Amino acid sequence: MKKGAKAPDFCLKSAEGEDVCLSQFQGKWVVLYFYPKDNTSGCTLEAVDFTRHKKDFDALGTEVMGISPDSQKSHCNFRDKNNLTITLLSDPEHKIIEKYGVWALKKMYGREYYGVQRSTYIVDPQGKIAHAWEKVKVKGHVEEVLQTLKERQS
16 A cells, blocks of 8 residues: 555454444544564554543544454454554455555564564545555554644645
């Protein structure tokens, strides 16, 4: 997904079992972040950081949604264990993850496998990608997203 491209629409189940569609946020700013797995160190830090800054995102009229291949039950446990207040969406079949191009070949300890490449997108009120981060490093990322969002909105 490149800047200026139309963000692919989707409908996914939230941790609460509700259908959440990108199109229902037409006219609003949205931060979509894709992460590999619930309850891993980097993913927990990222989700906790987004939750810590939720009031800042709310003040900018922006919805934050995290998407991973984990199940709704896993998302509920992850949310409850870490007191998360952001929306977590489940994509176990990787349909949306693949549409956004973040299902990628990865390497760890000499082993190759497919998984989610940590990525974040800001979607503008017209449904277009306003900014994209690929191969995200977690530390300081949420603050960078917040700053970029403020710049895009001004």
